[in-house]
Amino acid sequence: MKPIVYKIAMERMQILIDNAISNARTDPELSQRQASIARRISSKYKIRMPYDLRIVFCKKCKSFIAPGLNSRIRLGRASVKSIRISCNFCGHTYRKVIS
Template sequence: MKPALRKIALERIQILINSAISNAKMNPDLSQRQASLAQRICTRYKIRVPYELRIVFCKKCKSFIAPGINSKIRLGRASVKSIRISCNLCGHTYRKIIPQ
């Protein structure tokens, strides 16, 4: 695949995530659709799912969870930089290491 196409796909993914997050409060259905569309683009273009996209999906119930709206994000206190994300929909909490 052409690198240019991959770049365009990545840009679309970023745009979709951003608008999914901003729609999460007012229009949850739309934001859910935009988030799953972003995921489908990743699969279709075989793009490694970007970090921003990985933290906005619950590991357990697979729903789109907008940071601060339907998920809680707390910073870990260990020396390793990490965040803990709790899903408000199913209550699952998971830890993510912040890439340096």
């Protein structure tokens, strides 16, 4: 893949995810659509999404979850130091370990 195509695709995915996060409270359907377009760009050009973009998608149902709006975020136990994220669409809970 040409480096210019990679750069443009990454910029567009970043813009779409940023817009989806900002529109999540006012227009949830628009934010879901913008996030799905970003995922399609990633799959079309065979680009792996960076971690900060992947974190806003549910690992089970692949829907866009805005932190605190359509997901529940809880801190784990003191010994494990993790964050538990629960999707309000499918109910799946997954953990992110904080090191």
